[in-house]
Structures are given as structure tokens and as C-alpha cells.
Amino acid sequence: MKITKPTARSAGRIFATLLLLGLIALLFSACGTDTPQNTFATKGDVAHDQRTIFLLAMWPAIGVMIFVEVGIVLILLRFRRRRADEVPKQVHGNTRLEVIWTVIPAIALIILAVPMLSILFDVGRSPKADAFTINVTGLQWQWLFEYPDVKDANGKPITLAGDPGTAPSGHANAPLVHLPAGREIKVVLKAQDVIHSFAIPRIAGTRDAIPGHEEVFWIEIDEPGTLHGQCREFCGFGHAGMTMTVQADNDTDFQAWVREKQQPKGTAGTRSGSPAPSASP
Amino acid sequence: MATVIGQRQPTMAEALRAARGSSYEGIWSWLTTVDHKRIGVLYGASAFFFFLLGGIEALLIRVQLIVPNSGIIDADAYNRLFTMHGTTMIFLVVMPMSSAFFNLLIPLQIGARDVAFPRLHAFSYWVFLAGGIFLNISFFTGNIFQGELGAPGAGWFGYQTLASKQFSPDHGVDFWLFGLQILGVASLASGFNFIVTVLNMRAPGMTLFRMPLFAWMTLVTSFLLIFAMPVIAVALFELMFDRLFDANFFNPVAGGNPLLWQHMFWLFGHPEVYILILPAMGIVSEVLPTFARKPLFGYPFVVFSGIAIGFMSWGVWVHHMYTTGLGTVANAAFGISTIMIGVPTGVKIFNWLGTLWGGSISLKTPLLFAVGFVAMFTIGGLSGVTHSMVPSDYQQQDTYYVVAHFHYVLFGGAIFGLFSGIYYWFPKFSDKLLGEGLGQLHFWLMFIGFNLTFFPMHISGLLGMPRRIYTYSGDQGWDLWNLMSSIGAFVIATSILVFIINVIVSLRSARRAGPDPWDGRTLEWAIPSPPPPHNFDEIPHVHARDDFWHQKYTEDEKGQPVPVVAGGAVEEDQHAGDGHGIHMPSPSFFPLIAAIGFPIMATGMIYDYALVPVGVAVLFTGIYGWAFEPATEEAE
Numbered sequence: 038m039k040i041t042k043p044t045a046r047s048a049g050r051i052f053a054t055l056l057l058l059g060l061i062a063l064l065f066s067a068c069g070t071d072t073p074q075n076t077f078a079t080k081g082d083v084a085h086d087q088r089t090i091f092l093l094a095m096w097p098a099i100g101v102m103i104f105v106e107v108g109i110v111l112i113l114l115r116f117r118r119r120r121a122d123e124v125p126k127q128v129h130g131n132t133r134l135e136v137i138w139t140v141i142p143a144i145a146l147i148i149l150a151v152p153m154l155s156i157l158f159d160v161g162r163s164p165k166a167d168a169f170t171i172n173v174t175g176l177q178w179q180w181l182f183e184y185p186d187v188k189d190a191n192g193k194p195i196t197l198a199g200d201p202g203t204a205p206s207g208h209a210n211a212p213l214v215h216l217p218a219g220r221e222i223k224v225v226l227k228a229q230d231v232i233h234s235f236a237i238p239r240i241a242g243t244r245d246a247i248p249g250h251e252e253v254f255w256i257e258i259d260e261p262g263t264l265h266g267q268c269r270e271f272c273g274f275g276h277a278g279m280t281m282t283v284q285a286d287n288d289t290d291f292q293a294w295v296r297e298k299q300q301p302k303g304t305a306g307t308r309s310g311s312p313a314p315s316a317s318p
Numbered sequence: 319m320a321t322v323i324g325q326r327q328p329t330m331a332e333a334l335r336a337a338r339g340s341s342y343e344g345i346w347s348w349l350t351t352v353d354h355k356r357i358g359v360l361y362g363a364s365a366f367f368f369f370l371l372g373g374i375e376a377l378l379i380r381v382q383l384i385v386p387n388s389g390i391i392d393a394d395a396y397n398r399l400f401t402m403h404g405t406t407m408i409f410l411v412v413m414p415m416s417s418a419f420f421n422l423l424i425p426l427q428i429g430a431r432d433v434a435f436p437r438l439h440a441f442s443y444w445v446f447l448a449g450g451i452f453l454n455i456s457f458f459t460g461n462i463f464q465g466e467l468g469a470p471g472a473g474w475f476g477y478q479t480l481a482s483k484q485f486s487p488d489h490g491v492d493f494w495l496f497g498l499q500i501l502g503v504a505s506l507a508s509g510f511n512f513i514v515t516v517l518n519m520r521a522p523g524m525t526l527f528r529m530p531l532f533a534w535m536t537l538v539t540s541f542l543l544i545f546a547m548p549v550i551a552v553a554l555f556e557l558m559f560d561r562l563f564d565a566n567f568f569n570p571v572a573g574g575n576p577l578l579w580q581h582m583f584w585l586f587g588h589p590e591v592y593i594l595i596l597p598a599m600g601i602v603s604e605v606l607p608t609f610a611r612k613p614l615f616g617y618p619f620v621v622f623s624g625i626a627i628g629f630m631s632w633g634v635w636v637h638h639m640y641t642t643g644l645g646t647v648a649n650a651a652f653g654i655s656t657i658m659i660g661v662p663t664g665v666k667i668f669n670w671l672g673t674l675w676g677g678s679i680s681l682k683t684p685l686l687f688a689v690g691f692v693a694m695f696t697i698g699g700l701s702g703v704t705h706s707m708v709p710s711d712y713q714q715q716d717t718y719y720v721v722a723h724f725h726y727v728l729f730g731g732a733i734f735g736l737f738s739g740i741y742y743w744f745p746k747f748s749d750k751l752l753g754e755g756l757g758q759l760h761f762w763l764m765f766i767g768f769n770l771t772f773f774p775m776h777i778s779g780l781l782g783m784p785r786r787i788y789t790y791s792g793d794q795g796w797d798l799w800n801l802m803s804s805i806g807a808f809v810i811a812t813s814i815l816v817f818i819i820n821v822i823v824s825l826r827s828a829r830r831a832g833p834d835p836w837d838g839r840t841l842e843w844a845i846p847s848p849p850p851p852h853n854f855d856e857i858p859h860v861h862a863r864d865d866f867w868h869q870k871y872t873e874d875e876k877g878q879p880v881p882v883v884a885g886g887a888v889e890e891d892q893h894a895g896d897g898h899g900i901h902m903p904s905p906s907f908f909p910l911i912a913a914i915g916f917p918i919m920a921t922g923m924i925y926d927y928a929l930v931p932v933g934v935a936v937l938f939t940g941i942y943g944w945a946f947e948p949a950t951e952e953a954e
């Protein structure tokens with residue numbers, strides 16, 4: 038970059054502004070894409086709500102950002118020193134102006150807090166009594182899933198675990214987790230060793246799985262499809278591989294999958310909570 | 319003054335006294351210095367060295383993430399690198415670099431000859447250095463020649479139960495916890511020193527509300543330090559008991575609670591964020607008025623918003639823990655407090671813009687970095703507002719969106735602010751201006767590199783990319799953003815090279831900067847560059863805020879500033895006295911000895927308890943000698 042002349046300098050600043058705007062444009066192009074963990078391409082009620090509140094904060098934030106950044110550039114151009122001996126009037130402040138720019142952001146933020154609280158209390162409510170229950174346990178380095186209300190041929194809850202045999206670097210290959218679409222699901226989240234964090238971003242944001250604590254929350258999946266998630270809380274060596282894949286089924290398909298799991302031949306006897314699970318679906 | 323050879327064998331006391339010396343030359347003079355300016359230089363140089371280390375760690379991280387499924391660095395080394403990167407940048411770079419500015423400037427800005435406790439000052443530096451070296455030595459405790467690093471690998475936040483003995487069995491986390499403990503001692507010493515210095519050592523007429531804003535921010539930061547460091551000290555002691563003595567503070571199996579750690583860590587950690595950013599805010603509040611030739615707009619508002627941030631920073635720690643299941647009401651309460659801390663922060667940004675408005679802005683390097691601070695910190699603050707929205711934070715928690723956010727605050731904010739301060743005050747202490755051409759190149763490379771690295775992280779985060787994963791698969795849509803981030807990291811590295819070249823070239827140049835190269839407003843510009851050991855020949859009498867400006871400019875009847883005619887109060891070097899008859903504290907190496915005790919004790923705790931009493935003995939030898947040594951040796 039030519040950096041010695043004032044014109045080149047302002048050109049550089051304009052270039053930087055364009056760069057920034059270009060990056061913002063990229064942000065929007067990215068939001069539309071159908072990538073596996075895109076927090077904008079939501080597929081469930083909780084994620085819809087979370088996206089709504091994010092956008093509600095993001096748009097004003099982008100507005101303020103453009104106002105401030107453009108303001109900086111304009112101020113620098115307009116009030117650039119033109120003569121070496123130039124001395125401006127010594128203005129020490131303007132109380133009225135300062136009160137205004139203290140009070141207005143405060144009011145704006147309080148207004149923003151209202152929808153935030155209403156969504157927070159909805160996302161944070163207890164699951165409904167008729168919700169479909171799944172128990173999830175995080176451990177180094179995989180997720181275990183247990184269906185307490187879906188029993189196999191021996192009358193035990195169906196469990197799913199990864200297959201440690203084929204995966205690199207400590208983690209287990211994720212099982213395909215079937216969940217019913219279109220109804221509320223109650224998740225009971227636990228951790229066995231260290232803290233993990235359960236996130237399937239297109240359905241719901243993360244919840245921590247903390248040893249000694251049981252976290253209960255609801256999620257909902259709009260329609261059948263495949264969804265991806267992975268552990269968000271750093272949990273050691275195999276953290277990067279602690280993924281999960283969810284297959285959301287309509288009622289018929291889900292019942293079919295349940296019946297298949299109930300077949301005695303399916304070696305469905307994996308022990309819940311075992312650190313060395315023995316079977317994959 | 320290293321030689322103590324005499325005709326007869328000197329006694330121990332005599333030898334120490336002789337070695338103490340009073341000279342300003344040679345390595346001994348640096349090891350024993352109690353001059354706040356030299357300690358400031360030591361702080362700054364050490365922090366810059368650690369900045370390079372932390373930067374190399376960051377580059378290795380970015381090399382590994384440049385493409386999906388890369389295997390350049392394995393998961394184990396990667397975990398240790400990002401742990402050390404975070405720990406280094408926070409505790410060994412931004413904190414001590416801020417401390418360097420406190421040390422260099424506070425006495426000059428408030429018209430004092432020294433800090434309140436000069437030897438405590440030296441002690442705090444040496445303890446910091448000992449802690450920093452101790453922490454980094456951990457790299458070599460693994461089998462490094464086979465590529466096994468020994469550094470801590472449980473994250474800079476050390477979450478339980480991952481950082482327990484059971485799940486992090488090697489000594490890495492032990493080095494981490496004792497290293498931070500040692501650094502905490504340094505921060506406490508420095509915090510107390512600056513509180514007393516700012517409150518008690520101000521020149522006549524320098525009322526609190528005539529202080530430069532940097533001095534205010536130093537005061538607020540120092541209060542935060544003395545209240546925040548004990549919190550993490552307690553947490554680290556509990557972790558020590560858990561790891562070394564099988565205690566169960568955080569062990570859920572035995573009734574402990576891993577969340578207890580998070581509460582204590584973030585109760586420290588959130589004020590810590592402001593410990594990192596307030597000094598840079600102070601720097602920017604000095605640079606903008608000087609380069610706009612206009613006083614800080616709304617000084618009282620900026621001061622009070624800084625104080626407000628200091629108080630409010632204690633009530634927002636749960637926003638690091640929204641997803642831990644503390645309950646909806648707790649999340650709502652802390653969500654609101656977090657939203658509200660945005661208000662005093664916003665006030666500062668508007669006041670900085672108000673300072674520039676109507677000014678005569680000289681677009682020199684210090685100003686560019688200061689404006690870069692305002693521009694980038696604004697983005698970091700706004701992304702902070704988006705995830706103060708609790709439900710929305712569930713989606714961003716532990717993703718790269720958060721990484722983007724706090725780098726906009728701590729790099730785009732703190733580091734840009736600190737570089738602004740370096741360019742601004744470098745001539746005061748070296749009498750050399752840093753080259754303007756290279757400075758501008760440095761700024762633009764860093765500005766572009768910074769945005770290229772960290773802006774795409776907003777996107778990879780919103781696309782669901784978790785933090786702290788050593789690799790990712792190519793089907794997630796994250797590759798482009800990571801490639802951009804990695805390229806940007808190398809642009810930043812290039813800008814740092816430019817800076818280093820600039821420093822070397824400038825120091826060798828023959829051109830002198832003189833006492834007041836920027837048309838400064840505060841007292842430090844009224845004295846020669848570099849300042850004499852005693853700073854002020856005569857303690858100044860302060861009559862106004864921006865006192866030095868008022869010595870140089872008066873106002874005509876229309877309120878337009880005009881330069882004071884001929885000479886005025888601008889003192890030239892020859893006008894200055896030679897400082898005879900002013901007794902400055904004599905050098906002392908007892909602070910250094912005392913500081914050496916800490917890493918010995920810590921090593922003993924980790925490897926062999928027999929070393930612990932040795933460390934204690936060294937520490938007490940230092941303190942004993944220090945206590946009985948007169949602060950000022952009589953002139954002969």
C-alpha cells in the first residue's frame with residue numbers, strides 16, 4: 038500500500054471500509070446456506086426462537102456499527118489537520134448531548150430486553166408431560182442415548198452408543214439417533230466424566246452436560262430429515278470428534294425404526310452409561 | 319557495579335552494599351533498578367517477548383486449521399497450544415503491557431518523582447517475570463523431542479473436572495495453577511502500589527478531577543486487580559488441594575461441585591476483562607485529544623463511565639455460564655445486567671467521537687491505532703450485545719462467534735490501544751520517534767490482517783463451528799472462513815515484523831524527538847526526553863486539567879486558543895537543573911531475590927516438597943534484607 042500521501046491514506050481507509058462491507062455481505066450469503074450446523078437454517082421451535090432474538094439484536098447492532106464506522110471515516114476526513122499551526126476551539130463537552138447518548142442506548146437496550154425475556158422463559162420452561170423422552174449422556178468422547186419409554190425385547194430401554202473401533206483420535210463414531218419429528222421432545226442431559234455440551238444447532242442451541250447435574254429441557258423438530266451436532270464444551274483429547282447425527286422421522290418411520298430395534302437379533306443389549314460401548318445400530 | 323573485589327575480603331553486608339551501587343549502567347543496574355521508568359521498560363520488553371511466543375502459538379493453531387482434516391498438529395499438542403495461547407496473551411501480554419504503561423507514565427502524569435513503593439514495584443516485575451518463565455518452562459516437561467509438549471492442556475479457563483488430576487494427569491495443569499498463582503502476587507503488589515501512588519503522590523494542585531484519564535483508568539484497574547486476584551487465588555488454591563492432596567472441592571463423585579470452579583473463575587474473569595481493556599481505554603483517551611488538539615469530550619462522563627464499568631463488572635459473571643443450567647430467573651437477571659454494562663461502554667465510544675469532532679486531527683500512527691481501537695472495539699461491543707441476549711447466546715456459546723467477539727475486544731481493542739500507546743510514548747522514553755512510514759504500514763497490515771482473521775470467525779461461529787476443536791470435516795461449510803482466518807493471521811504476523819524493524823531502525827537513527835514531539839497536553843511532555851531519574855527538577859504546581867497545554871496556549875477574547883508568546887513555559891533541556899540534591903531510592907536486588915523464591919516453591923510443590931522450604935527461605939531472605947535496607951543510601 039502507498040501510505041505516504043494523505044490521499045493514499047484516505048484511499049486506504051475507504052479500501053478498509055469496503056473490505057469490511059464485503060465481509061458483511063459474505064456474512065449474509067453464508068446465512069442462507071444449508072450447512073449441517075447453520076444456526077440460521079433452523080428446523081425446530083427452539084432454534085427458530087433463538088434465531089429471532091439474535092436477529093432482533095443483530096440488525097440494530099449492524100445499524101449502530103455502520104453509523105459509528107462511517108462516522109469515524111467522515112470525521113477523520115472532515116477534521117483532518119490542514120495547517121500545522123491549526124488549533125481548534127477547545128470544547129470540553131456538552132452535557133445535554135452526553136445525557137442523550139447515555140439515555141437513548143439505555144432505553145433501546147431495555148426495549149430489546151423485553152422480547153429477550155419472553156423468549157428466554159419460553160425456551161426455559163419445563164417440557165410438557167406428554168413429551169417424548171430421551172436421556173443423553175456425554176462422556177469422553179461420545180454421546181450415549183437412551184429411550185426410557187421404548188423397551189426392547191427384554192424389557193430394557195433401547196440405548197444407542199458409538200462404535201469406538203473405527204474412529205481416529207480417541208472418539209467413537211457417532212450412532213444414528215432416531216427422534217420423532219413434529220412433537221415435543223424432553224431431553225434429560227447428563228455427563229459421566231467431564232463437562233460436555235450438547236448442541237444440534239438447527240434444532241436448539243447448546244446445553245451443558247455437567248457431571249453431578251441433570252439438565253432437563255425441551256426441543257422440537259419441525260420435519261423429518263438428518264441433523265448434525267457436536268460437543269461444544271472442550272472436553273479433552275477427543276473433543277473434535279464428539280459428533281452426533283440425528284435422523285428425524287415422521288410417526289410411521291419412527292415406529293418402524295422402534296420395531297426394528299425391538300427385534301431380539303439386533304444385539305440391542307448395550308449397557309447404558311458404559312464407557313466402552315459394544316454396539317452400533 | 320558488579321565487582322566487589324577489594325583488598326580484603328568484604329563482609330557479606332559490605333558486599334551487598336557495594337553491589338547495590340547507584341549507577342545507571344550495566345546489567346546490574348537493570349537487575350537492581352527501582353526506577354519506575356526502567357521497570358516499565360522491563361515490563362514492556364518482557365510482555366512483548368511473551369507476545370511473540372503467544373503469537374507463534376496462535377500461528378501454529380491457524381496452520382493446523384487452514385484446511386479441514388489437517389494432521390499437522392495432533393489433538394494433544396493443539397490443546398496445549400491454545401491453552402498456552404490464551405493464558406499467555408491475557409496474563410503475560412496484555413496485563414503486563416498495561417502495567418508497563420502504568421509504570422512508565424503514572425508518576426510523570428501526576429507530577430511525582432516516583433511511585434509510592436519503588437522496591438515493591440521492582441518486586442512485582444520480577445515476580446511477574448518468574449511466573450511467566452515458570453509457566454512456559456512447562457513446555458519442556460513433556461518429551462519435547464518426540465513432539466510431546468508438556469504444557470497445560472485443559473484450557474486457559476481450567477474447567478473442572480477436565481483440569482482435575484484424574485482427567486489431566488500430567489504436570490501441565492500444575493504448572494498452570496502455580497504459574498497463575500505467582501502472577502497473581504505480582505498483580506496484587508502492582509495494584510496496591512498504584513492505588514497508593516495515584517491517591518497520595520499527586521503534585522500540588524493535581525486534584526483527582528485534573529488527572530489525565532489514563533491515571534483514572536489506572537486507578538480503577540488497580541482496584542479491580544486487588545479485588546479480583548484474591549478470587550482466582552482462592553479458586554487456584556482449591557484446585558491445588560484437589561490435584562495434589564486429593565481434596566474434593568470440585569469432584570462431583572465425592573459431593574464437590576465442578577460449577578463452583580466456574581463461579582469463582584468468572585467472578586474473577588469478568589472484572590479481568592475490564593482489567594485488560596480499561597488501560598487501553600485510558601491510552602486512547604490520551605491519544606485522541608493530543609492528535610485532535612482538543613480536550614477529551616465530556617471528561618466527567620468518561621471518568622464516571624469507567625468507574626461504573628468497574629462496579630458493574632462484578633455483576634455479570636454468569637453470562638459466561640448461561641448454558642450451565644442455573645435456571646431461567648438467574649439467567650434473566652444476569653442477562654439484564656450484561657445488557658446494561660453496554661451503556662457506560664457506549665458512552666465512552668460516543669465521547670471519543672465527540673473528542674475528534676471539530677478537532678484538528680493529525681493522522682499519525684498513534685492516532686490511527688487509537689481510532690482503530692474505537693472502530694474495532696465498537697464491533698466487539700456490539701457482538702457482545704448480541705450474545706448478552708440469553709437465548710441467542712445458547713447458539714453462540716463455545717462457538718467461533720465468541721472467539722470473534724472477544725478478539726475484537728482484546729485484540730482490536732486492547733492490543734490496538736497498547737500499540738497506540740507505544741507509538742505515542744516511545745519518543746518520551748527513547749528520545750526517538752518511531753518511523754512514520756513503517757508505522758503506517760504496520761497499522762494497515764495489522765488492521766487488514768486483524769479483520770481478515772477475526773471477522774470470518776463470526777460466520778464460522780454462526781455456521782456452528784465449536785471452539786477448541788483441533789480439526790473439522792470438510793462438509794460443514796467452514797473451510798473458506800478458516801482459510802481466510804489463517805491467511806489473516808500471517809498478515810498480522812507480518813505487521814509485527816514491520817513493527818520490530820521500525821523499533822530497531824528508529825532506535826539507531828540519530829534524529830532526536832525532543833521533549834514534546836506531539837504537542838502534548840499532559841505533564842509528561844513538559845520534561846526532557848528521556849526523563850531524568852528524578853523526573854521533575856521542581857515538582858510542578860498544577861492549575862488545570864491538561865496543565866501543560868495551558869502553559870503553551872492561552873485564549874484570545876473570542877475563546878480561540880493562541881500560543882503563548884516566545885518561550886513561555888516550554889522548558890528546554892539546558893533550562894533544566896541537574897537534579898543535584900534530590901535523593902532517589904537506591905537500587906536494590908532484594909526484590910529480585912524475594913521473587914526467585916516463588917518459582918522454587920512452586921517447583922517444590924510439583925516435584926519434591928523438599929524444595930519448598932528452600933523457596934520459602936529465599937523469599938524470606940529477600941524480604942528480610944529489603945526490610946532492613948534503608949530505601950535511600952546516604953550520598954557520599
Ligand SMILES: [Cu+2]
Pocket residue numbers: 175176178232233234268269270271272276279
Ligand atoms: Cu465433549
